[in-house]
Amino acid sequence: MGRYYVTTPIYYVNDAPHIGHAYTTVVADGLARWHRLLGEDVFFLTGTDEHGLKVARAAEEHGLSPQEQADVTSARYREAWALLNISNDDFIRTTEARHHTAVRELLTAAKDNGHIYKDTYEGLYCVACEAYYTEDDLVDGNCPIHHRPVEHLSEENWFFALSAFEQPLLDWYEAHPGFVGPEGKRNEALGLIRQGLRDISISRSSIQWGVEVPWDPEHVFYVWYDALINYATAVGYGSDPERFADWWPEAHHVIGKDILRFHCVYWPALLLAAGLTPPKRISVHGFLLVGGEKMSKTSLNQIAPADLVADFGVDGYRYHFLGAPPFGPDGDFSYEGMVERYNSDLANNLGNLQARVATVVGKKCDGVGPAPHPDSPLAAVATESYADTAAAWERVQPSLALEATWRLIRETNAHLETNEPWKAEPGPEVDAVLGDALEALRIVTILASPAVPGTCAEIWRRLGLEGRPEDQRLPAAAAWGGYPGGVPVEKGDPLFPRLTA
Numbered sequence: 001m002g003r004y005y006v007t008t009p010i011y012y013v014n015d016a017p018h019i020g021h022a023y024t025t026v027v028a029d030g031l032a033r034w035h036r037l038l039g040e041d042v043f044f045l046t047g048t049d050e051h052g053l054k055v056a057r058a059a060e061e062h063g064l065s066p067q068e069q070a071d072v073t074s075a076r077y078r079e080a081w082a083l084l085n086i087s088n089d090d091f092i093r094t095t096e097a098r099h100h101t102a103v104r105e106l107l108t109a110a111k112d113n114g115h116i117y118k119d120t121y122e123g124l125y126c127v128a129c130e131a132y133y134t135e136d137d138l139v140d141g142n143c144p145i146h147h148r149p150v151e152h153l154s155e156e157n158w159f160f161a162l163s164a165f166e167q168p169l170l171d172w173y174e175a176h177p178g179f180v181g182p183e184g185k186r187n188e189a190l191g192l193i194r195q196g197l198r199d200i201s202i203s204r205s206s207i208q209w210g211v212e213v214p215w216d217p218e219h220v221f222y223v224w225y226d227a228l229i230n231y232a233t234a235v236g237y238g239s240d241p242e243r244f245a246d247w248w249p250e251a252h253h254v255i256g257k258d259i260l261r262f263h264c265v266y267w268p269a270l271l272l273a274a275g276l277t278p279p280k281r282i283s284v285h286g287f288l289l290v291g292g293e294k295m296s297k298t299s300l301n302q303i304a305p306a307d308l309v310a311d312f313g314v315d316g317y318r319y320h321f322l323g324a325p326p327f328g329p330d331g332d333f334s335y336e337g338m339v340e341r342y343n344s345d346l347a348n349n350l351g352n353l354q355a356r357v358a359t360v361v362g363k364k365c366d367g368v369g370p371a372p373h374p375d376s377p378l379a380a381v382a383t384e385s386y387a388d389t390a391a392a393w394e395r396v397q398p399s400l401a402l403e404a405t406w407r408l409i410r411e412t413n414a415h416l417e418t419n420e421p422w423k424a425e426p427g428p429e430v431d432a433v434l435g436d437a438l439e440a441l442r443i444v445t446i447l448a449s450p451a452v453p454g455t456c457a458e459i460w461r462r463l464g465l466e467g468r469p470e471d472q473r474l475p476a477a478a479a480w481g482g483y484p485g486g487v488p489v490e491k492g493d494p495l496f497p498r499l500t501a
């Protein structure tokens with residue numbers, strides 16, 4: 001059985017979760033759920049990034065210790081992910097002992113291999129990014145990402161000899177064309193490497209809130225060098241070598257474009273330095289913008305997932321963010337756009353299909369679902385819809401996967417409108433049309449379950465089917481003819497009541 005290890009970035013605990021963080025998490029959840037349908041052994045990791053200056057300062061502002069700040073905010077992330085029905089198998093916190101052990105072991109291995117040395121560092125530091133910049137990186141003298149002033153810092157640091165990994169990284173990218181996607185983001189990463197890599201400081205003596213450098217306890221590791229290692233910790237690095245050997249390097253990291261440099265340049269170089277293999281794949285998405293701008297605490301345009309769940313429901317939320325911005329480019333969030341997609345795709349298409357099929361089965365077949373026709377015109381549509389859905393998930397394009405699945409919903413609605421079973425007398429012809437619609441709906445609930453799991457489980461039950469859609473296995477479960485017929489069909493309440501903007 002294939003293994004699939006998917007990760008989200010670990011979220012800083014200085015601030016509460018907003019829809020930008022949730023975007024990465026929902027996409028990773030969709031991928032985890034899709035790969036479970038394929039029968040793969042899936043491990044889905046998320047968690048919180050709890051060290052560093054940014055967190056220490058937020059704690060100070062709130063009158064808390066860094067650990068208290070981390071405890072409170074980490075719990076808020078857990079709650080947000082539970083609310084969004086995120087199916088993670090583990091939730092890692094970088095303050096956990098297992099992680100400290102892994103960080104020490106991995107960086108010691110890199111040092112033993114001759115890639116870590118001590119030197120004095122002077123530079124311009126952005127606390128929000130937890131990263132150093134050069135004069136050239138700045139935009140109008142400010143951090144290029146946060147547009148805030150940077151600070152001049154000078155410290156004696158431990159350095160990672162990143163410059164030595166320029167060629168090994170280029171070789172790795174060439175040998176592994178699918179390493180970073182989509183294509184534009186791969187080119188961006190290659191551009192960064194080709195520009196030339198400088199050695200980078202990986203420790204701080206100015207702060208205590210971090211993982212202690214084992215060979216120099218006056219220092220803690222720079223938060224990014226501790227954070228990246230979480231992906232190895234969670235599958236047993238430093239604690240369970242056998243488990244680690246089973247899962248590494250299967251990792252598929254889903255990240256936002258602001259952390260591309262850390263994941264696509266620093267992380268594979270560090271792994272190579274420690275004698276380990278880079279992850280299998282890194283998928284990089286753009287930003288969700290609100291009113292054309294990046295969400296930030298200062299501009300007060302942050303939206304919490306719970307606010308939208310209150311209006312659209314959990315699946316309405318998940319459907320929107322998996323489908324609305326294509327994975328890769330930036331996308332602007334608008335409430336009106338979300339209402340529009342909810343009404344057209346969920347209320348009018350999926351919800352309406354379920355309701356109308358159940359109503360007609362109630363009227364024309366005494367509420368007992370007929371079996372599908374083996375040579376239904378919808379069979380070919382279902383086959384194509386499955387193939388396109390699968391290909392899109394494989395390419396990490398959830399919006400295209402949903403489009404392909406929804407094609408089957410639309411075609412099924414069209415099939416009903418053409419045949420108008422509600423106008424015909426009960427009999428074999430009506431049974432055939434309805435059986436085909438029920439079968440298409442059965443396939444839809446499997447294909448759409450990574451996006452809208454709660455709704456699909458409910459439709460499955462209303463169709464009179466046993467078990468849950470997420471327990472089905474592809475491709476077999478998507479083959480035409482699986483609906484048994486002769487089972488009770490229930491209409492139930494509307495799945496997606498229409499909304500007004």
Ligand code: MSP
Nearest residue numbers: 009010011012020021049227228255256257287288
């Ligand atoms: N702690 C680091 C990641 C360490 S991973 C080893 C971090 N944390 S973060 O909380 O600031 O951001 C985490 C993720 O949320 C990133 O992938 C980032 O791109 C994503 N998003 C934060 N705001 C976003 C949007 N407005 N839109 C889309 N995603 C964005 O970086």
